[in-house]
Amino acid sequence: MVNYSGRLDRTFAALVDPTRRAILARLEREDAASISALAQPFAIKLPAVMKHLDVLDDAGLITRSKIGRTVTVRLRPAPIREAMDWLRRYERFWSQSLDRLVAYAEREESETTKKRR
């Protein structure tokens, strides 16, 4: 069993490669796709695509189901959610700068209102 930290290692490692990110992005739009359909837009050969799918599968980011000769690939978003939850703690850094901007705008506005009186 892989623990929380180990799962994050795998998720981030799976997300490092642009081909794997493109596969995930496509599965986000299309819900399900066959392996040959997934491989089609890439210049790389099918075995290379299969290796990328293995990495995504090991990280729990996709599921593969076989009916007859066709393997259907689907997104499994749970690890992405976990990764986002880890990253979310840094959100305060940009929301703070946004807060400061809002406070500044409000102060400016109230100053303008005072001058008008």
Add this chain to the structure above:
Amino acid sequence: MVNYSGRLDRTFAALVDPTRRAILARLEREDAASISALAQPFAIKLPAVMKHLDVLDDAGLITRSKIGRTVTVRLRPAPIREAMDWLRRYERFWSQSLDRLVAYAEREESETTKKRR
């Protein structure tokens, strides 16, 4: 110059390692820390910590400033924000299940109200 996809590659690669994630998590809490203070909780030697800091620096996730003999390390959250924005597109997968739950609860509530009348 590194493009958007290249920046995501670097950010996710920097996040793969648990020691680097622990350093980022600490800088989130403490705002700034010296290299020796950052190295202190880890069982690894200082040169190994320095290598991790190089990876974080290359990914633009930290800044290092030297005053006298002390190097102060600070978090630079911009790449994290970019990574989160990339991951955010998958949010609909779990918000959809939440929406369904809310819709179900509201339906149940309105049914109960009707019965009462």
